[in-house]
Amino acid sequence: xxxxxxxxxxxxxxxxxxxxxxxxxxxxxxxxxxxxxxxxxxxxxxxxxxxxxxxxxxxxxxxxxxxxxxxxxxxxxxxxxxxxxxxxxxxxxxxxxxxxxxxxxxxxxxxxxxxxxxxxxxxxxxxxxxxxxxxxxxxxxxxxxxxxxxxxxxxxxxxxxxxxxxxxxxxxxxxxxxxxxxxxxxxxxxxxxxxxxxxxxxxxxxxxxxxxxxxxxxxxxxxxxxxxxxxxxxxxxxxxxxxxxxxxxxxxxxxxxxxxxxxxxxxxxxxxxxxxxxxx
Amino acid sequence: xxxxxxxxxxxxxxxxxxxxxxxxxxxxxxxxxxxxxxxxxxxxxxxxxxxxxxxxxxxxxxxxxxxxxxxxxxxxxxxxxxxxxxxxxxxxxxxxxxxxxxxxxxxxxxxxxxxxxxxxxxxxxxxxxxxxxxxxxxxxxxxxxxxxxxxxxxxxxxxxxxxxxxxxxxxxxxxxxxxxxxxxxxxxxxxxxxxxxxxxxxxxxxxxxxxxxxxxxxxxxxxxxxxxxxxxxxxxxxxxxxxxxxxxxxxxxxxxxxxxxxxxxxxxxxxxxxxxxxxxxxxxxxxxxxxxxxxxxxxxxxxxxxxxxxxxxxxxxxxxxxxxxx
Numbered sequence: 001x002x003x004x005x006x007x008x009x010x011x012x013x014x015x016x017x018x019x020x021x022x023x024x025x026x027x028x029x030x031x032x033x034x035x036x037x038x039x040x041x042x043x044x045x046x047x048x049x050x051x052x053x054x055x056x057x058x059x060x061x062x063x064x065x066x067x068x069x070x071x072x073x074x075x076x077x078x079x080x081x082x083x084x085x086x087x088x089x090x091x092x093x094x095x096x097x098x099x100x101x102x103x104x105x106x107x108x109x110x111x112x113x114x115x116x117x118x119x120x121x122x123x124x125x126x127x128x129x130x131x132x133x134x135x136x137x138x139x140x141x142x143x144x145x146x147x148x149x150x151x152x153x154x155x156x157x158x159x160x161x162x163x164x165x166x167x168x169x170x171x172x173x174x175x176x177x178x179x180x181x182x183x184x185x186x187x188x189x190x191x192x193x194x195x196x197x198x199x200x201x202x203x204x205x206x207x208x209x210x211x212x213x214x215x216x217x218x219x220x221x222x223x224x225x226x227x228x229x230x231x232x233x234x235x236x237x238x239x240x241x242x243x244x245x246x247x248x249x250x251x252x253x254x255x256x257x258x259x260x261x262x263x264x265x266x267x268x269x270x271x272x273x274x275x276x277x278x279x280x
Numbered sequence: 281x282x283x284x285x286x287x288x289x290x291x292x293x294x295x296x297x298x299x300x301x302x303x304x305x306x307x308x309x310x311x312x313x314x315x316x317x318x319x320x321x322x323x324x325x326x327x328x329x330x331x332x333x334x335x336x337x338x339x340x341x342x343x344x345x346x347x348x349x350x351x352x353x354x355x356x357x358x359x360x361x362x363x364x365x366x367x368x369x370x371x372x373x374x375x376x377x378x379x380x381x382x383x384x385x386x387x388x389x390x391x392x393x394x395x396x397x398x399x400x401x402x403x404x405x406x407x408x409x410x411x412x413x414x415x416x417x418x419x420x421x422x423x424x425x426x427x428x429x430x431x432x433x434x435x436x437x438x439x440x441x442x443x444x445x446x447x448x449x450x451x452x453x454x455x456x457x458x459x460x461x462x463x464x465x466x467x468x469x470x471x472x473x474x475x476x477x478x479x480x481x482x483x484x485x486x487x488x489x490x491x492x493x494x495x496x497x498x499x500x501x502x503x504x505x506x507x508x509x510x511x512x513x514x515x516x517x518x519x520x521x522x523x524x525x526x527x528x529x530x531x532x533x534x535x536x537x538x539x540x541x542x543x544x545x546x547x548x549x550x551x552x553x554x555x556x557x558x559x560x561x562x563x564x565x566x567x568x569x570x571x572x573x574x575x576x577x578x579x580x581x582x583x584x585x586x587x588x589x590x591x592x593x594x595x596x597x598x599x600x601x602x603x604x605x606x
Contacts, residue, residue, distance in 0.1 A: 033554060040346040042500050042554045070343075086556065216341050216348060217553035220310035223303075223326075223352045224341035238334045238355060243310060259492065260337045267332035267358070 002059060003079055008138040010109050011075045012050065013083075014061040020087045021058025024049060026095075026117035027210055027247045030062060030087030031218030034070035041070050043216035044086065046242065048113035048187065060087075063112040063141060089218050090246045093117050093185060093208055099125030100182035103175055104150070105168050105196050106132045107188025109141040113210060117185060118149050127151050129179045131172055133192070137162035151179065169195035176203050183208070186250070190258055197250030207250035213241035220244075228254040228262050236265040283570045284577040285563070287321065287544045289404055289522050290444035290469035294321035294376060294545065297535070297578060298563045301526045301549030302327055302380035302406060302448065302472075303352065307366045314556035317375040320563070321545060325366070327382035327408040330391055332358035342481050342490035347500025347528065348550060349479050351493035354382050354411075359395050371401025378404040378446065381435070384414040389431045393438040406446040406524075407435055407468075410475040410497075422450035422475065425462030436467030444469035446524065451477045451503075451510050460514045464521055472524040472547065473510045477503060500550040504528030508541045515542020515583050530558070532565020539566075539578065540585040 002014045020030060031044035047062040066072050077083065096102070102121050104114045111132045118128050130146035133156035140162055146153040154171050155163025164171055169192070176184070176199070186196040187210040200207035215225035220243030229239045230252045238261065239245070254262060261268045285296040298320045305311050308323055317323055335355025342349045357366070362379075370377045379402050383389040389407060396402055409422035409431060421427050428447065436445045447463035449456060451474040460471055476497025481490045489495075507527025515523055525543025528550065529535050535546040546566075551558040566578075575581050 040501075041343060042346065042550055043341070043343045043348055044554065084555075214339060214341065216343075216350075217556075219313070219556055221304055221306045221556075222341065222350070222553050223306065223335065223355050224338070224350065226335070226338060226340070226355065258338070261334045265334045267334040267355070269334075 002056070004077060007063065007141065010063050010065050010141060012061055012063045013074070013077065014051075014059050015083055015085065016056045016058070017060045017085055017087075018058035020060050020085065021052045021054070024052045024060070024088045024116075025092035026120050027090065027092035027113065028088035029090050029113075029218070029246060030060065030085045031089060031215070032074065033084035034073050036073075044218050045070050045074070046089075046215050046218045048110070048210065048246075049088070049116060050112040052116060060085075063109045065109060086218060090242060091244070093210070093247050095120055095124060096126065096183055099127075101127040101129070101179050102183045102185060103129045103131060103172070103179060103181045105172060105184060105186040105188070105192075106130070106141065107168060107192040108134045108139055110188035110192075110210070110212065111141045111146070113187050114185065115142060115145055115149070122149065127179065129175055129181065130154065131156070131168045131175055133157065133168035135159065167195070168192060169199055172196060172199045173203070176200075176205070181205060184250075186210070188212075190255060193250065193253070194255035197253070197255065201251055208247055209250045209253065210246045211241050211248065211253070212246070215242050218242045228257045228260075228265055230254065236262055238265055238267075283567050283575055284579075285567060287578055289322075289446070289524070289545055291442075292403060292444055296321045296563055297539070297543075297545045297566075298559045299324050299378065299524065299545055299547045300552060300559065301547040302408060303354075304549040304552050308370050308375065311552070311556060315560050317370070317373065320559045322376035322378050322403055323370065324378040324406055324547060325362075325380050326356050327354050327380040328356060328359055328362045328392065329354055329382050330359055330388055332356065332361065337492040339490065339492055340496075342496070344479070344481055344498065344500075345502060347498055347502035348553075349481055349491060349496040349498055350476070351491045351496035353493065359392055363395065363399055367399055367401055376403045377401055378406050380406045380408050380448070382408040382411045383431075384411060386415075386427075386430050386434050390434040390438050393435040397438060397440045397443070402443055404444040404446055404470070405435060405439055406448050406472055407431060408448050408475070410448070410450045420450065420452075422448075422459065423453050425459045428459055429462040429466030432463045432466035432468045446470040446472050448472040448475050449510070450475045451506050456510045457513050457517045460518060460521075464518060468521075470522040470524065471514060471518075472526060473514060474503070474507045474527045477506060499528065501528040501530050501534070504534060504537075508537055511538060511541040511543050512585070516586060519583065529562065530554075532562050532567075532569050535562050535566045536569050536581070539581050540583070542583040542586065544579070544582045
């Protein structure tokens with residue numbers, strides 16, 4: 001581990017991890033073990049990657065907020081401590097082939113993962129407009145950097161302490177219309193992704209969302225991070241956010257059914273051939 | 281000198297005693313990114329059902345002290361997709377595969393056995409008996425020796441004679457030995473102990489159960505003493521029956537403990553979520569421990585803790601002391 005810093009309400013850790021930095025693509029995430037070698041906390045914590053740099057052979061920075069004993073332990077780490085990371089994991093953001101106009105929407109520290117994406121889009125000659133939102137000013141992540149990179153940057157806070165009072169979905173239609181956006185990328189809480197998807201669908205433009213789901217492993221084995229997603233064949237399946245995501249086409253995610261097994265999902269109880277209910 | 285780590289699951293030889301625990305290796309492809317699956321004794325698949333299953337709603341997992349609760353609900357592709365995609369993928373790579381099966385009726389287990397009997401690449405079948413019996417008001421098969429034995433004998437009858445049938449038992453019973461004995465009498469060639477016991481946790485923020493399914497299987501080191509006790513009791517009662525010891529194995533020491541209790545094969549489950557390389561690390565640690573204790577063969581350590589006290593095995597590096605006069 002290299003450095004640790006506070007960014008408003010969040011913590012940012014930079015680690016030297018050439019094996020992760022080199023194959024990294026925007027949208028990838030890392031899974032961390034917490035609590036040290038004798039830890040009683042066995043599940044990994046998944047974090048999206050904020051920044052990857054070539055220094056020291058390759059560094060990776062991720063942003064998090066203290067939510068429980070695992071992230072509290074992480075917040076206490078100092079330079080030269082060793083961390084156990086697995087990554088890069090997941091499927092990255094697909095990038096447009098042509099230089100199009102993209103709106104990047106981030107909620108809370110979900111915006112952290114948008115900057116790597118913004119770099120890649122700028123390299124392809126895309127125009128970028130940012131919309132970042134949070135509950136309050138200290139929870140809006142990366143506003144300065146967004147202002148430097150984006151053609152425009154619109155900030156929203158629910159308490160009105162920064163930018164427009166309200167939510168990102170309140171300002172998004174205006175931003176899309178003004179920029180004549182071709183694509184929307186979004187990362188943040190599930191409710192925000194649902195709203196961003198609805199707006200994008202209204203404008204009939206593609207929307208790529210990166211979801212945040214609780215996971216134990218991050219590598220596709222524990223089957224805990226599933227959500228209902230419609231496949232190319234029109235069939236809804238319970239897919240893993242870690243290995244089949246975290247990036248999905250927004251209109252394919254059945255946001256209103258997250259946390260349930262939709263009755264028409266493949267293998268749902270009571271569906272044709274859906275089988276009996278088992279204990280474990 | 282290296283230790284001979286070969287072991288036998290009934291008549292089937294495995295290169296070493298490490299397996300994945302059922303439901304902890306997904307299709308196998310996910311773990312193959314981290315290590316060569318041929319280097320473990322066998323891969324145990326998730327429990328395969330007749331139809332595809334979407335599983336339980338989320339949240340499905342809650343971390344608990346030294347473990348976790350899960351209620352996945354046997355999400356899986358169903359036997360057709362398994363035979364079409366997953367099993368051939370494993371077979372092509374020569375991965376020793378123990379296929380776990382789950383059903384709601386004796387007939388469903390039988391139908392699964394019938395589908396698997398001619399499939400190439402099945403090293404053994406592990407019968408997940410922790411499924412509710414639809415013909416007995418949802419009572420779990422593993423809780424009742426007679427219905428567990430009925431499932432086992434149906435699978436044993438329909439499965440190729442040279443493919444061992446393993447009964448996976450639950451610790452949530454008054455007498456695990458009687459269920460184990462019933463399964464062996466029903467034709468089980470080996471036993472797997474333990475399936476995850478049921479547990480529960482409540483989220484004190486939302487004031488609701490942490491899992492959508494309310495209760496779920498508890499796994500991880502938190503349940504290891506329970507697993508060791510079950511393996512010990514069953515090995516003492518049925519010393520000739522091979523046992524796969526599963527439950528909270530995180531290190532080589534934990535695997536050694538299972539072996540000493542009577543397991544000749546050791547399953548690794550929750551540890552894989554924490555460390556994708558866990559199987560190979562535990563194997564290496566176990567081999568080092570055996571070597572340090574003077575063992576030349578893993579088989580010599582199986583059930584060794586059952587020997588009567590005072591009847592210590594003579595070892596090159598220790599001296600047998602005479603009984604103290606005190």
